[in-house]
Amino acid sequence: MASASYLDELRNSLNKLPDELNRNFSLMQELDFRSQKVMNNIDKMADSYMSNVKEYSVDKKKETIASIKHHFDTAKAYSDDKVQLSIQTYELVDKHIRKLDAELLRFKGKIQLQTDMRDTATKAKINLPPKKEGSKTTSAPPSVSAVTEPSNPTNSVDDVAVETGCHSGASVSHGIAHSTYVDMPIDPNEPTFCLCKQVSFGEMIGCDNQDCAIEWFHFACLSLVTKPKGKWFCPNCVNDKKKK
Numbered sequence: 420m421a422s423a424s425y426l427d428e429l430r431n432s433l434n435k436l437p438d439e440l441n442r443n444f445s446l447m448q449e450l451d452f453r454s455q456k457v458m459n460n461i462d463k464m465a466d467s468y469m470s471n472v473k474e475y476s477v478d479k480k481k482e483t484i485a486s487i488k489h490h491f492d493t494a495k496a497y498s499d500d501k502v503q504l505s506i507q508t509y510e511l512v513d514k515h516i517r518k519l520d521a522e523l524l525r526f527k528g529k530i531q532l533q534t535d536m537r538d539t540a541t542k543a544k545i546n547l548p549p550k551k552e553g554s555k556t557t558s559a560p561p562s563v564s565a566v567t568e569p570s571n572p573t574n575s576v577d578d579v580a581v582e583t584g585c586h587s588g589a590s591v592s593h594g595i596a597h598s599t600y601v602d603m604p605i606d607p608n609e610p611t612f613c614l615c616k617q618v619s620f621g622e623m624i625g626c627d628n629q630d631c632a633i634e635w636f637h638f639a640c641l642s643l644v645t646k647p648k649g650k651w652f653c654p655n656c657v658n659d660k661k662k663k
Contacts, residue, residue, distance in 0.1 A: 436515060443508045447501050454497035461490045521620045613637045614654075626653040 468475075468483050475483065609618050612635040622638040627650040636653055638644070652660070 432518075433515060436511070439511060440508065443504055443511075447504050447508075450497045450501040450504070454494050454501070457490050457494040457497065461487055461494070464490070517619075517621060524620060613640050615640050624651060626651065626656055628652055628656040631656050 464483065464487050468480075468487070472480065611618055612623070612633060614633070615637065617637070619635070620637065622643075623635050624638060624641070624643065624646055625635050626633065631653060633653060633655065641654075
């Protein structure tokens with residue numbers, strides 16, 4: 420039920436994405452139009468100034484130059500807004516891509532888990548000793564150990580934190596337990612990050628120490644829900660700083 424709810428939420432979010440992108444692109448187009456209009460006015464003002472500069476008084480020259488500068492500042496403000504809107508649009512798309520990647524990994528992990536459980540159960544049946552004739556008891560198959568979705572999510576998260584080497588109390592990001600990624604095969608060509616030494620997934624935060632050996636960390640591994648305000652340093656860098 421939790422998985423179905425998360426998929427519904429993801430689908431609704433993706434359904435809104437085209438409208439959000441279209442709105443951002445329209446705003447960028449409008450900002451570009453305004454900026455171009457201001458630049459055209461600057462060209463006209465500059466041509467007029469150069470043609471009549473000899474006839475202008477000192478005050479007229481200062482006034483014209485100040486007006487041209489004001490127009491330049493306006494055009495720059497439009498351009499800065501367009502850049503910021505472009506960054507927001509990129510982050511919007513990237514956020515949905517990360518969600519899809521995380522859901523794909525979770526789904527692959529679930530399929531692999533079911534396959535491993537089925538294979539283990541099959542091997543257990545094959546290795547069962549034959550029942551002796553006349554005996555009233557039979558040998559029970561060996562127990563099958565597998566990670567499943569427990570009824571108590573708090574306990575399961577603590578267990579996962581121990582296995583991965585991440586901080587205790589690791590939380591679930593986007594409704595996906597971190598245990599999903601523990602046994603997933605890692606592409607040797609894909610870089611790994613965080614204390615758990617896993618590939619990039621979900622929300623991540625970068626350490627502000629330029630000499631940090633790891634640099635990027637998963638929100639889930641650090642029990643983070645939102646990005647902290649100001650500069651942020653990872654636990655390793657904080658400990659190193661305390662030692663000094």
